[in-house]
Amino acid sequence: QVQLVESGGGLVQAGGSLRLSCVASGRTFSRHVMGWFRQAPGKEREFVAAISTSGARTYYADSVRGRFTISRDNAESTVYLQMNGLKPDETAVYYCAQYSVSLYYIGARIDYWGQGTQVTVSS
Numbered sequence: 385q386v387q388l389v390e391s392g393g394g395l396v397q398a399g400g401s402l403r404l405s406c407v408a409s410g411r412t413f414s415r416h417v418m419g420w421f422r423q424a425p426g427k428e429r430e431f432v433a434a435i436s437t438s439g440a441r442t443y444y445a446d447s448v449r450g451r452f453t454i455s456r457d458n459a460e461s462t463v464y465l466q467m468n469g470l471k472p473d474e475t476a477v478y479y480c481a482q483y484s485v486s487l488y489y490i491g492a493r494i495d496y497w498g499q500g501t502q503v504t505v506s507s
Contacts, residue, residue: 386408386409386410386411386458386478386482386484386495386496387408387409387410387496388406388407388408388480388481388496388497388498388499389406389407389498389499390404390405390406390468390478390479390480390498390499390500391404391405391406391407391501392404392405392505393478393501393502393503394502394503395504396470396503396504396505396506397505397506398468398470398471398472398505398506398507399421399469400466400470400505401453401462401466401468401470402467402470402503403464403466403467403486404420404464404465404466404467404475404478404480404481404501404503405462405463405464406418406420406458406462406464406465406498407461407462407465408461408462408463408480409461409481410494412438413458413459413461414438415437415473416437416482416483416484416486416495417434417435417436417437417482417483417485417486417487417492417493418434418435418454418456418461418463418480418482418483419431419434419435419454419480419481419482419483420431420432420433420434420465420479420480420481421476421478421481422474422476422477422478422479422503423476423477423479423495423500424474424475424476425474425475425476429431429479429498430445431445432444432445432448432452432465432478433445433448433452433454433465434454434483434488435437435454435455435456435463435488436487436488437458437486437487438458439455439456439458441488442455442501448467449470451467451468451469451470452465452466452467452468453466453468454466463480465478466482467503470503470505471505471507472484472505472507473505474505475503475504475505476502476503477500477501477502477503478500478502478503479483479497479498479499479500480497480498481494481496481497481498482494482495482496482497483495
């Protein structure tokens, strides 16, 4: 059974930084694209970033490109999201996602979700 466990959320002031982590277990981590999504109160879940199986290719939402960095450590079965320059409207629950595919494309199916970690950005 696949499990994704996020950590690293919390309260930060606008302009601050946080690093989220997601540890995966249950199947071969290095064979799957990994991603981060977020859901703000009253809004739909939205894509934030994704990373290829090797970590060589990364993909970002326009709103976070240049401020957020996704990375992975296949030896540790962990994916990270470094978030810099956080804004109050980025307050949301952030979710780790494991895709079914080994090559990323928009709309690829997500097999598993983490439970989410709350990020609150104060103004």
